[in-house]
Amino acid sequence: MTRIDFRQCPHCGGYGVRDNGDNCTTCGGIGRGGLNSPAGSCIGSGELMYEAGTGRQISHAEFMTIVSSEDRYG
Numbered sequence: 001m002t003r004i005d006f007r008q009c010p011h012c013g014g015y016g017v018r019d020n021g022d023n024c025t026t027c028g029g030i031g032r033g034g035l036n037s038p039a040g041s042c043i044g045s046g047e048l049m050y051e052a053g054t055g056r057q058i059s060h061a062e063f064m065t066i067v068s069s070e071d072r073y074g
């Protein structure tokens with residue numbers, strides 16, 4: 001099983017929104033506008049994921065693949 005470490009995103013301090021009000025794309029946000037985002041965009045998760053052991057960063061898409069393939073919630 002892949003162990004994943006969660007760390008606070010250094011670009012938004014865990015808020016999912018940058019200081020300038022834009023969504024933080026580093027941790028998974030899409031588009032602009034922060035908390036007042038128009039439909040179709042979203043703020044970041046505020047966390048980055050790393051594979052424990054190797055320290056390799058894991059994207060949100062990859063995380064979903066890992067979770068579903070290992071069926072850890074099923």
Ligand SMILES: [Zn+2]
Binds near residue numbers: 046047
């Ligand atoms: Zn972030």
